Amino acid sequence: GENVEQHPSTLSVQEGDSAVIKCTYSDSASNYFPWYKQELGKRPQLIIDIRSNVGEKKDQRIAVTLNKTAKHFSLHITETQPEDSAVYFCAALTGGGNKLTFGTGTQLKVEL
Amino acid sequence: ETGVTQTPRHLVMGMTNKKSLKCEQHLGHNAMYWYKQSAKKPLELMFVYSLEERVENNSVPSRFSPECPNSSHLFLHLHTLQPEDSALYLCASSQDLIAGGPAKNIQYFGAGTRLSVL
Numbered sequence: 538g539e540n541v542e543q544h545p546s547t548l549s550v551q552e553g554d555s556a557v558i559k560c561t562y563s564d565s566a567s568n569y570f571p572w573y574k575q576e577l578g579k580r581p582q583l584i585i586d587i588r589s590n591v592g593e594k595k596d597q598r599i600a601v602t603l604n605k606t607a608k609h610f611s612l613h614i615t616e617t618q619p620e621d622s623a624v625y626f627c628a629a630l631t632g633g634g635n636k637l638t639f640g641t642g643t644q645l646k647v648e649l
Numbered sequence: 650e651t652g653v654t655q656t657p658r659h660l661v662m663g664m665t666n667k668k669s670l671k672c673e674q675h676l677g678h679n680a681m682y683w684y685k686q687s688a689k690k691p692l693e694l695m696f697v698y699s700l701e702e703r704v705e706n707n708s709v710p711s712r713f714s715p716e717c718p719n720s721s722h723l724f725l726h727l728h729t730l731q732p733e734d735s736a737l738y739l740c741a742s743s744q745d746l747i748a749g750g751p752a753k754n755i756q757y758f759g760a761g762t763r764l765s766v767l
Contacts, residue, residue, distance in 0.1 A: 580760045581739070582758070626691075639691040641689070
């Protein structure tokens, strides 16, 4: 089955710096890659997603890039703010089409 | 609020108890999911329902029994659980099964039920 690896598991940045979280997947047929943000004690919320026919997508300070050949995708957060502190999960839709496989999560801490 | 409501928010139960988790979505979605979130582990998909029919069961022990009486409600019945079953149980819904197309893929999560098995 699909395997999604996510790195790093923890990330600390200074406010204003950029943060990058990377994920790799194993199923070359995967075609949908969402990113979820989960603040402490709250539900995961979709922040951005990308489909396999697109190489990059941007939404204000958040961007996601996809390299289908290398089977990896990354989340980029620019000009980080304290409210960006949370756990971020990547996920990949399996080739079968009805299951999202999640990464293990990255604890992002934005320090003042 | 995402339109997905889970109750209770917290649950403590003994290993011999029987309890149920409830999920309700007000989004008119056709697909609903149960996930288990344990510390330092990926989110684990447990069950998938589409139009009240179970379409996936990811090798979940029989002490977890899902029920989907209609497309708005999803239950997870629990009995004779083990301490290692303690986790956050998340419900999610999407307009259709993920393969339904670009706009229908997005899953909306409930706030979860924090379960502790003593």
